[in-house]
Amino acid sequence: MKRVKLIVAYDGTNYCGWQQQPNAITVEGILNEALTSLLKEEIRVIGASRTDSGVHAKGNVAVFDTCSPIPAEKISYALNQRLPEDIVIQKSEETSLEFHPRRCNCVKTYEYKILNSDFPSPTHRLYSYFVYKKLDLEKMKLAATFLVGEHDFKSFCSIHAQVESTVRTIYSIEWKQDKDLIHIIICGNGFLYNMVRIITGTLVQVGMGFYQPEHVREILELKDRKAAGPTAPAKGLQLNEIRYEV
Amino acid sequence: MKRVKLIVAYDGTNYCGWQQQPNAITVEGILNEALTSLLKEEIRVIGASRTDSGVHAKGNVAVFDTCSPIPAEKISYALNQRLPEDIVIQKSEETSLEFHPRRCNCVKTYEYKILNSDFPSPTHRLYSYFVYKKLDLEKMKLAATFLVGEHDFKSFCSIHAQVESTVRTIYSIEWKQDKDLIHIIICGNGFLYNMVRIITGTLVQVGMGFYQPEHVREILELKDRKAAGPTAPAKGLQLNEIRYEV
Structure with missing residues (x-):
């Protein structure tokens, strides 16, 4: 038996998120079906990140165990033949039997x-959050600096989350701008439920002038979800990459 | 009566191109319906560029005449309320009654x-041409230089086109690369039917090593569609902007 690791990219638009559910089409559900049909054995993948409905991924990670003789690195090609266009395996490789994508440090x-323009863009509509009020990007960048480092992110966590600790470390928040399109790239050792979307919603409030950048520090200290801004829409979010420490 | 100019953006995925046709959903058809319903008079727009099925636009131009008292610059907002999400008016303004979007110099x-990577990307699948063979970008850039200037582009024109002259001027071909995504930005005084897609298809042949860059000069001289490369897929193409000379 071997354990196979997959790098999975998907357009989340037409899925009720990652996690398998009865009566809903999910990325995990589609993967399990395609793998079971390909490998002729019952497969249940374990995913690294259970992304929400509408969230996209360039590099989510999933693992499964199989006795199939197909070489691990060939599984990507065979599996892509059985997957819809909006889910594409980017890589498959054998990994250690001890590797668990949610229990290993990463x-x-x-x-x-964010599309910050007078009118929405048809071709970006499914992959960005449209904001027509002109955002002050410099204030947003300053506000973001208060979030970098190890903090208790309780204010930036959905009240529906069930976790022991709300302390996380954000390593960096980088910004890229391509005309009207603002990209916020956040790198950390783990994220709470809705954390990136609440951070974005809060930074947008700063960009609109509703809070001063320094207010973000107070929001952190209050440890209260109601202190932060709204949850930005799922469709603007993409999981780019998960890097495991070796 | 006034003439109103619209800047129209659309995601071409779900349309049989710009031009109105019986029994097909087209951008022009949808615009005519929405304008007729908004302005309570029969409206038939005239479009600048009759883009093909699947081609996208950030800034196509259309004009129409109306007796409506709604100020021209407010029509964009009212019209967007009646349009689907994949067609968005970016601007509306009054223009001269002599202005015709296809007869004026522009x-x-x-x-x-082009997405040049080992595997397709789900979120780029509708807006790029996926090529997995590694492209030699430097050779493609060199090949493109032979196309800049005034030339007879007969080799780069669909045999189905009916035009008097196949001479056009390309002002510039610029390149942008964002990781695996290659952008070719072509600027000219007019384009023949399928011209940008045939140019791209030909440059991809160069990038794959099937022709040397200098062969593009011969293709131009042959004035024969069969001499050029294949027509690249519609979905990779977007009409960015039309600038009229004043």
Whole structure:
């Protein structure tokens, strides 16, 4: 038996998120079906990040065990033949039987796109959050600096989350701008439920002038979800990469 | 009566191109319906560029005449309320009654996106041409230089086109690369039917090593569609902008 690791990219638009559910089409559900049909044995993948409905991924990670003689690195090609166009395996490789994608230390990179223009863009509509009020990017960048480092992110966590600790480390928040499109690239050792979307929603409030950048420090200290801004829409978010420490 | 000029953006994925046709959903058809319903008079727009099925636009131009008292610059907002998400008016303004979007001199900018990677990308699948064979970008750039200037582009024109002259001027071909995504930005005084897609298809042949860059000069001289490369897929193409000379 071997354990196979997959790098999975998907357009989240037409899926009820990653996690398998009865009566809903999910990325995990589609992967399990395609793998079971390909390998002729019941397969249940374990995913690294259970992304929400509408969230996209360039590099989510999943593993499964199989006795199939197909070489691990060939599984990507065979599996892509059985997957819809909006889910594409980017890589498959054999990994250690001890490797568990949620229990191993890793660095995750998320990217959030905001379209800041007078009118929405048809071709970006499914992959960005449209904001027509002109954003003050310099204030947003300053506000973001208060979030970098190890903090208790309780204010930036959905009240529906069930976790022991809300302390996380953000390693970096980088910005890229391509005309009207603002990219926020956040890198950390793990993210709470809705954390990137609440951070973005809060930074947008700063960019609109509703809070001063320094207020973000107070929001952190209050440890209260109601202190932070709204949850930005799922469609602007993409899980770019998960890097495991070796 | 006044003439109103619209800047129209659309995601071409779900349309049988710009031009109105019986029994097909087209951008022009949808615009005519929405304008007729908004202005309570029969409206038939005249478009600048009759883009093909699947081609996208950031800035196509259309005009129409109306007796409506709604100020021209407010029509964009009212019209967007009646349009689907994949067609968005970016601007509306009054223009001269003599202005005809196809008869006036203009500079058009098209952008073609190629995804050059081992596997397709789900979120770029509708907006780029996926090529997995590694492309030699330097050779493609050199080949493109032979196309800049005034030339007879008969070799780069669909045999189905009916035009008097196949001479056009390309002002510039610019390149942008963002990781695996190659953008070709072509600017000219007019383009023949399928011209940008045939140019791209030919440059991809060069990038794959099937022709030397200098062969593009011979293709031009042959004035024969069969001498050029294949027509690259519509979905990679976007009409970025049309600038009229004043």
